[in-house]
Amino acid sequence: MDKRTGIPRKSIYRLSIYQRCLERLKNNDVETVSSSALAKAAGVKSTQLRKDLAHFGQFGIRGLGYNVNALAEVIIGVLGTSSLQAVILVGMGNLGAALSRYSGFGKEGFEISAAFEADPERAKTVRAGVQVLPASEMSPYVVEKEVRMAILAVPAEAAQSVTNELVSCGVQAILNFSPTVLKVPDNVIVNSVDLALELEHLSYFVK
Amino acid sequence: MDKRTGIPRKSIYRLSIYQRCLERLKNNDVETVSSSALAKAAGVKSTQLRKDLAHFGQFGIRGLGYNVNALAEVIIGVLGTSSLQAVILVGMGNLGAALSRYSGFGKEGFEISAAFEADPERAKTVRAGVQVLPASEMSPYVVEKEVRMAILAVPAEAAQSVTNELVSCGVQAILNFSPTVLKVPDNVIVNSVDLALELEHLSYFVK
DNA sequence: CTGTGTGAAGGCTTTCACAGCC
DNA sequence: GGCTGTGAAAGCCTTCACACAG
Structure with a gap:
């Protein structure tokens, strides 16, 4: 609880x-x-x-x-859904790009206000549903816009360091798609969705 | 338990x-x-x-x-991960297409053997990571290849009927990305990942 | 008579405490 | 001394049973 x-x-x-x-x-x-x-x-x-x-x-x-x-x-x-929260998306690989175009968030009243991608080449070429900014602009953006929620879709290796950066800028809730256990302070909440893990879990129940 | x-x-x-x-x-x-x-x-x-x-x-x-x-x-x-399970993917919208190209499954020893899409136009044009077959071929495929696991990424309206079809063909485990509560027999297991819901849940904890 | 609200009971999971083994 | 394995205790969550309101 x-x-x-x-x-x-x-x-x-x-x-x-x-x-x-x-x-x-x-x-x-x-x-x-x-x-x-x-x-x-x-x-x-x-x-x-x-x-x-x-x-x-x-x-x-x-x-x-x-x-x-x-x-x-x-x-x-x-739930506090009435007061529209700003959400950013970090990482524009396969999954990140799909999430940026996923209409399901919009239906529930969320809007991804910006996406961030470390690889400049990919940032330019990706088929995104929102504006894609370089990773270097993430911190200033979060601070300025007072972003409190982030969706994390970066590779496992980068997940913890990006998380640290987000937390230090004031992000309080993270929806994590990286296959990693994130360490965060008590006042920050993480919700992890590990796609491969979910699949693995299912396989146990298949005879 | x-x-x-x-x-x-x-x-x-x-x-x-x-x-x-x-x-x-x-x-x-x-x-x-x-x-x-x-x-x-x-x-x-x-x-x-x-x-x-x-x-x-x-x-x-x-x-x-x-x-x-x-x-x-x-x-x-x-976990039974040693015996490689065949998995199919149903629905090639944004999310489905991304999942078909998602490398995370492969890393954990899963391979999506085929994808199915009801819209012939989309089936042709989608940037998929696996072969995309028309929805009409799903049942025969599942029966012939004895597929036991499926990933569901179809619109909410179609989710239950597709599920029924899958179950009747012998699918025992479903990873469901549709924002719906699926009704299945006791011997079938469903693991639902509702992206919008996860986000909504987080927003409660943001001050 | 229908359907909510709720104390009490029950069932699961987690945590504790410590015995047992290397 | 260090670390596993485990009965017992504690903590949560769910379900039951029923009082109570419309």
């Missing part, structure tokens, strides 16, 4: 899932939803959904369910 | 991390490593590492540590 708030990290994570489901309900003009229906859509048990929400207050009407719009507002508020 | 074996899923997951660290030690010609050193490299506590290993037997030498090569062999055996 999160030391600062006492709320389990997993709960926070599921809130994002609920939010996405609510968005879909909204689009279908559904006004009310029960915890069991929403839970089913999110792939969890209804009691868990109610417990998750209980951390933040009481939002349902007994015998009826939840107001879709109101609940979505609550979750958006909790 | 896994119903079939009684071993926690998280332990299995960490084994992959240990394995990667061991690989690095091997390359540096390190012969022996203590649980605390290895645990530190993997970002976990030493007791946890020992508990994880204890599920499979005793591999250490008291007072000394673990033999790097021997332990790596054990883990490879447990």
